Amino acid sequence: MTDIWNIHSLSSETLELQCLPGIGGRLWDVKFEGQSLLFQNADLIGTAVDLDALADLPTRSPQFGFPLWGGEKTWISPDSDWPNGAPYPMLDSGPYSANLIGATRIRMQSLVCPLSHLQIEREIFLTAANGFALRHKVTNLGPEDRFTGNWSVLMLDRPCKIALETGTENTITPVFGDVTDMVHHSGRYSVFECGKPQEFKSGTRNMAGRVVMRVATPAGPVILSAATPRPTQNDSYAHGHDFEVFNSKDYAYCEAEWHSPARVLKPNESLLYHQDFTVRREADILSDPNTTLRDLELLSCMS
Numbered sequence: 001m002t003d004i005w006n007i008h009s010l011s012s013e014t015l016e017l018q019c020l021p022g023i024g025g026r027l028w029d030v031k032f033e034g035q036s037l038l039f040q041n042a043d044l045i046g047t048a049v050d051l052d053a054l055a056d057l058p059t060r061s062p063q064f065g066f067p068l069w070g071g072e073k074t075w076i077s078p079d080s081d082w083p084n085g086a087p088y089p090m091l092d093s094g095p096y097s098a099n100l101i102g103a104t105r106i107r108m109q110s111l112v113c114p115l116s117h118l119q120i121e122r123e124i125f126l127t128a129a130n131g132f133a134l135r136h137k138v139t140n141l142g143p144e145d146r147f148t149g150n151w152s153v154l155m156l157d158r159p160c161k162i163a164l165e166t167g168t169e170n171t172i173t174p175v176f177g178d179v180t181d182m183v184h185h186s187g188r189y190s191v192f193e194c195g196k197p198q199e200f201k202s203g204t205r206n207m208a209g210r211v212v213m214r215v216a217t218p219a220g221p222v223i224l225s226a227a228t229p230r231p232t233q234n235d236s237y238a239h240g241h242d243f244e245v246f247n248s249k250d251y252a253y254c255e256a257e258w259h260s261p262a263r264v265l266k267p268n269e270s271l272l273y274h275q276d277f278t279v280r281r282e283a284d285i286l287s288d289p290n291t292t293l294r295d296l297e298l299l300s301c302m303s
Contacts, residue, residue, distance in 0.1 A: 004095055005046055010104055012129045015279060023049065025096030025108035025122045026071040027134065030224070032279045035217040037224060039155040039253035040070035051089040060250040067093060068155075068251065074120050074136045075151040077238035077259055081116075088113045091120050117142025130280055136273045140265035149238040149262030150273040156224075158252045159195035159216045161302045162245055165208040166190040173241060175201040182247065186301040192245045194254035203241035205231060211243065211256055212295075214282065214302050221282040223299070228258055228275050238262040 004022030011017075020028040030037045043058050044067055050056075057067045066086035075087050082088065090113040100107035105125035112119045123135040136150040156162075166172070170185040177200030183192050190204060209230035215222050231242050237259050246255040260273035285291050285299065 004049060008098065008101060008106055010106065010124065010126050010132075012104075012126050014129055015126065015132065017124060017126065017132055019106050019108070019124055020071065021096045021098045021106075021108045023069055024073045024092045024094065025110060025120065026069065026073050027124055028071040030132075030277075030279065032130070032222050033219065033281075035219050035222060037157060037215045037217070037222060037279075038071055039157050039251065041068050041251065044069055049093055051094055054086070054089055054093055061248065068248075069093070070155050070253075072134070072152065072154040074122055074138070075153055076116065076118060076120075076138065077149040077151040077262060078147075079239075083115055088116050088118070090114065091116075091118065096120075096122070112141050116146070116148075118146070118148065127276065128278075131276070131278045133277065134275045136260070136275075137270050138265075139270040140267055143267055145264050145266050147238070147262060147264050148271065150260040150271060151238075152258045152273070152275060154256045154258075155253045156194075156213060156256060157215055157217075158247075158254055160254050161214040162192040162194065162211060162254070162256055163189055163214070163298050163302050164204070164206050164211045164243065166204050167207045171204060173203040175203055175239075175244065177201055177247075187297070189298060189301045191301050192247070192254070194245070194247045197249040197252075198247060199249035201244060201246040203239060203244045205241055206243040206258075207231070211258075212298050212302070213256060214299075219281075223280050223282050223285055225278045225280075226256070226258070226275055227277075228273075231261075235261040236263070 008019045016031040018029040020026040096108035096110050107123045110120045119139045121137040126132050140146045179200040209228045211226045213224040242259045244257040
């Protein structure tokens with residue numbers, strides 16, 4: 001494999017974060033007690049990357065005109081600004097420099113995108129034996145103002161369930177595809193049941209700033225929990241909502257997608273967004289006397 005496929009790992013006693021600077025500065029995998037939680041596209045591993053011919057790469061999803069590499073990455077919203085309906089090649093598939101790298105932290109920076117004049121910086125670091133954080137920064141290095149938002153896309157192994165508090169109305173906004181039988185509601189919670197190859201994408205409001213993902217592994221269910229700033233009434237989102245779920249019909253993965261509030265960036269201005277994650281075995285959460293009632297309610301909805 002070429003140098004762009006070199007992986008840098010951040011490790012604790014139970015958690016390993018595999019980072020891939022050479023392909024869009026990705027968080028390539030999250031391994032908890034040796035169990036992989038994220039999807040990697042085996043059809044593309046080890047391939048050479050020509051940013052001018054990305055559509056020529058092998059894919060089982062020809063309806064999307066860009067490579068589905070896997071892992072977690074920063075996209076730029078709104079997608080209505082994307083050239084030819086595909087993420088900016090330099091930012092999604094190009095090499096990122098690793099200008100801060102160590103045993104527990106890595107900072108990766110893209111080149112300046114020649115199409116959008118944006119630059120992305122991503123910082124990934126361990127926060128505990130079972131915790132890590134992502135910091136996203138997009139900077140406008142062009143001569144004109146630009147409306148944009150950070151967009152974190154996490155590709156999870158399937159089967160997986162994604163639950164969050166969506167409020168008493170449980171509003172789910174279809175983006176495309178058929179969500180029938182793939183989402184249910186319990187009180188103020190909504191649960192996306194991503195267990196079968198039925199393609200859909202839907203958006204909703206992450207009312208509590210917390211998403212819980214239940215990933216099936218050979219060693220039992222693992223709970224990946226993500227905390228983000230809670231949305232406010234003054235926040236504006238490029239897609240009209242701050243959280244989206246996508247489920248693939250062609251590959252065994254689903255996506256949890258977070259949007260930062262979007263705004264107009266003047267030249268040399270930046271927009272920051274952060275996420276904090278914890279990873280635990282479901283059995284340990286259920287047996288822990290300190291588990292909150294809210295967590296028990298969420299897990300009950302996902303059972």
